[in-house]
Amino acid sequence: MEILKAIRGFDDILLEEAKKFRVITNTFRNLFEVYNFEEIILPIVEYKELFDRSVGEITDIVQKEMFVFEDKSHRVLALRPEGTAGVVRAIVEHGLLYKHPTLKLFYEGSMFRYERPQTGRKRQFNQIGAEVFGVEDPIADFETIKLCFEAFNKLSIDIILEINSIGCPKCRPKYKEALVxxxxxxxxxxxxxxxxxxxNPLRVLDCKVETCKELIKEAPVMLDYxxxxxxxxxxxxxTYLKEFNIPYIENPRLVRGLDYYTKTVFEFIKDGLTVLAGGRYDYLVESLRGPHTPAVGFAAGIERIMLYINEIPQKPLYALVYLEEAKIYALKLANSLRQDGLKVEIITRGTNLKKKLEIANKIGASYTIIIGPEEIRKNVYILKDMNKKEQKEIPFSFS
Ligand SMILES: [Zn+2]
Ligand SMILES: [Zn+2]
Structure with missing residues (x-):
């Protein structure tokens, strides 16, 4: 019988990759903490209608890329293709905006799109994102961008920030007319x-087809309207971005196709690939029957950012090697060192000291700790530096 495999586009994230994943989410989470965001944890499955109404029926996401299915009660459901719709659905459903006139939320989780699987593009992929509700002032746009900029700085990723404004329901119709x-x-x-x-003429501006890209170079731009x-x-x-030396490029072809998007749009781009996208959406909350609430947010693709994470600093590993008579002391010693915050692996395999030391070497231990009856008697353990090949006795009480 053949071994079972994961479904194409639904990838495992293993070992080193999982570490990169966590470095990214922890970086954003630490920033969310100091910027005073709260976490929101949402269901993965929603009624399909939510995405029709928020992401929009005429977008590629809804038309071509959603995982839609009918459950046993014939309800039409979808695996969420993005995070914002669920966040807005939840805050409207629970009336959170009445209790919290400003609300800053972040989320992290798997999203699903039926795309052709390729590098950095999976059918199940992960996003970390945030939304600020209730702030009209551009300070919210600025702080959102600043937070993202800081995250990439902390991750040592050189990245390009592109910004644009797509106007509002007052000024956009005139522009649309000119564009059409x-x-x-x-x-x-x-x-x-x-x-x-x-x-949805605005969407023509971000068509990825080369001939279209050429044709729209001459198209009128929103900034003039x-x-x-x-x-x-x-x-x-x-002004705020300049004040904080955050470099940006104005890209008049950066758009979002839906009417509830307003004013600021931004993307962080690496090697021509969008790794984080965000913007203001002052009319989404009311389009989902909530109170009028200005809002700005972003979502970052964790797998896409992982492509640019190289080395992750590791805590040194201590391998603990013991002689059989010292087993219980070895357990006590490991426990005590872990209480002090050290990373300790007890070497249980290997029939003799030499074999055990070989294993310690193989698992990449920086230090090996050796204990046997002699060490217990002397109230010490032996600490061996695996790089310098030096060893010394460290006092320790085994009582
Ligand atoms: Zn306007
Ligand atoms: Zn096109």
Missing amino acids: NYLHSIGGLCEDCNVRKEK LCEECDTHYKSLK
Whole structure:
């Protein structure tokens, strides 16, 4: 019988990779702590309708990439393709915005999209993200970007920040009109864009097809159409970024296709790949029947960031080697060292001292601790530095 394998696109995250994963999430979590975010832990399965209404029926995510299924009671459910919809559903359902006029939440977890599996793109992948609800001021946009910038700094990843403003329901219609006029004046858009230009023209701007990219270079840009409020908001954000020496590139083709997105959009990009995307969405909460609540947030792809994590500093490992007569003392010694915060592995295999030392070497121990009846009698253990090949006796009480 053949061994069972994981499903394609649903990958195991093993050993060193799991360490990288945790380094990333811990980095963000430490920042969430000092920025005073609270965690929200959400279900993986929601009604499909939630994503139709929030992510939007005419996006690729909802049209092509969602894992949708019917359960035994014929309810149409979906594995969540992203985190924001669930967060907003939860805070509206539980009325949290009435108790907390500003609410800062972060989440971490698996998301699911039916995409062609490739490097950094899995069908089950993990995101860590955050949302700030109730702050209209661009300071919220700035702080969100600042937090992300700090995270990449701490992870020693050189990254490019791109920003743009996509306006608001007051100023965007005029821009859309200009864009649609332009799109109708040209030919040669891809099949998807020909649909988008009628239903969701902004999405044409971030089409990945080369011919479309060329054609939209000449398209009108939103920044020329911002109303005074949006313009002031965007300028303030840029002032704060400059004040804190956060480098950014203005990319007028950076968009989000849905009407509830407003003003700021941003992406952190590495080697042409978006590893973190965020922006302001002042109308999403009310589109899901909550009170009008300005909001800004982001989501980072953990697997994509993992591609850029190299070395992870490790705590030195202490291998504990004992002679059979000293077994119980070995357990006590290991316990005592672990209480002091040391990383200790008791070597249980190997028939003699030489074999045990070989095993200690093989598992990458920085130090080996040796104890036998002689050491117990003298109230010491032997500490051997595996790199320097030196050893010394350390006093220890075995009582
Ligand atoms: Zn505006
Ligand atoms: Zn296109």
